[in-house]
Amino acid sequence: MIKIDLITGFLGSGKTTFIKKYAKHLMDKGHHIGILENDFGAINVDMMLLQELMGDYCDLEMISGGCDKETHRRRFRTKLIAMAMSGYDRIIVEPSGIYDIDEFFDVLHDEPLDQWYEVGSVIAIVDAQIPDKLSKEADYLLASEAADAGRIILSHTDEASPEQAKAAVKHINRALKQIQCRRHFDENNAGEVLMKSTMQLTKEDMDALMTCGYVSEDFQKMDIGDDEGFKSLFFMNMDISREQLARAAAVLMNDKEIEKKCGHIYRIKGFIQEADGSWLQINAIHGQTTVEPAASGQSVIIVIGEHLDEESIRRELNGSNRQ
Numbered sequence: 001m002i003k004i005d006l007i008t009g010f011l012g013s014g015k016t017t018f019i020k021k022y023a024k025h026l027m028d029k030g031h032h033i034g035i036l037e038n039d040f041g042a043i044n045v046d047m048m049l050l051q052e053l054m055g056d057y058c059d060l061e062m063i064s065g066g067c068d069k070e071t072h073r074r075r076f077r078t079k080l081i082a083m084a085m086s087g088y089d090r091i092i093v094e095p096s097g098i099y100d101i102d103e104f105f106d107v108l109h110d111e112p113l114d115q116w117y118e119v120g121s122v123i124a125i126v127d128a129q130i131p132d133k134l135s136k137e138a139d140y141l142l143a144s145e146a147a148d149a150g151r152i153i154l155s156h157t158d159e160a161s162p163e164q165a166k167a168a169v170k171h172i173n174r175a176l177k178q179i180q181c182r183r184h185f186d187e188n189n190a191g192e193v194l195m196k197s198t199m200q201l202t203k204e205d206m207d208a209l210m211t212c213g214y215v216s217e218d219f220q221k222m223d224i225g226d227d228e229g230f231k232s233l234f235f236m237n238m239d240i241s242r243e244q245l246a247r248a249a250a251v252l253m254n255d256k257e258i259e260k261k262c263g264h265i266y267r268i269k270g271f272i273q274e275a276d277g278s279w280l281q282i283n284a285i286h287g288q289t290t291v292e293p294a295a296s297g298q299s300v301i302i303v304i305g306e307h308l309d310e311e312s313i314r315r316e317l318n319g320s321n322r323q
């Protein structure tokens, strides 16, 4: 049987960062792995970020999104059928930051996939700096991902205070209660919740994560509709400098007046090209923007959030809202 791992986590929690490390660890152990990027967006930035892993023992596959839930489920299934013939012994699935976890279990329970695959580790990555108040939909995603996880990694703990980390676990428990799930995580127990930055995970941590399994818990489902709430917007070929982008990202994510016009933004990511042709990778979470050189890229800025207004955001990125 091929083992299949699911790595969930809200926008910007650290899934891609974790997968880079986890995949290397699995390859060092002699596994032949496939990474399936299961993204709802039209362009898969994460796929570009994982390119460096590709080689004899690792392949990347992607399900292109921009479709309704049923089509996505069908594409996921078809992809797994093809991947079962490709000689992998372990598959890692990274869904988009907004994901209905049922799709994973339902597809794997159906024939013929149930004959070929067994669920390995279900790992939920939760940002220790998660805001105390989230929308109903965001709380549902948080709880549904935690409910079945074999382990939770509480990421960004290097930036968070111990109180913030405890508050994040309390938040998960509150969200679980809201969906009538009995599962409860102990704020002081390092067993089920690994309180560590994704950058600081050791080989021993990875060994434990490889075998952490999953938990089957019942909870009340919520239908996160295809068109309401969360949205990913793609701004292609923007003529924007790194300074202008950092400024716009800070305003878009922190300014309450701008939020009224543009919507609630959780995440901005993408690439911009410098005048000399080199690429910069942009990552904005918690209203903080980091810009780092990237080996390659595509001229796109992705803005993800709730109730977004595309034109207002475009104007803000162009710096024209305040003129």
Ligand SMILES: Nc1nc2c(ncn2[C@@H]2O[C@H](COP(=O)(O)OP(=O)(O)OP(=O)(O)O)[C@@H](O)[C@H]2O)c(=O)[nH]1
Pocket: 009, 010, 011, 012, 013, 014, 015, 016, 017, 018, 046, 096, 097, 155, 156, 157, 158, 159, 196, 197, 198, 199, 267, 269, 283, 285, 290
């Ligand atoms: N300080 C700190 N930064 C982190 C940690 N994990 C990830 N990051 C950074 O947070 C940003 C987002 O990380 P990603 O790994 O891209 O997050 P993701 O969950 O794949 O994000 P989405 O693609 O939006 O779903 C990047 O700038 C990472 O370098 C962590 O534990 N600590």
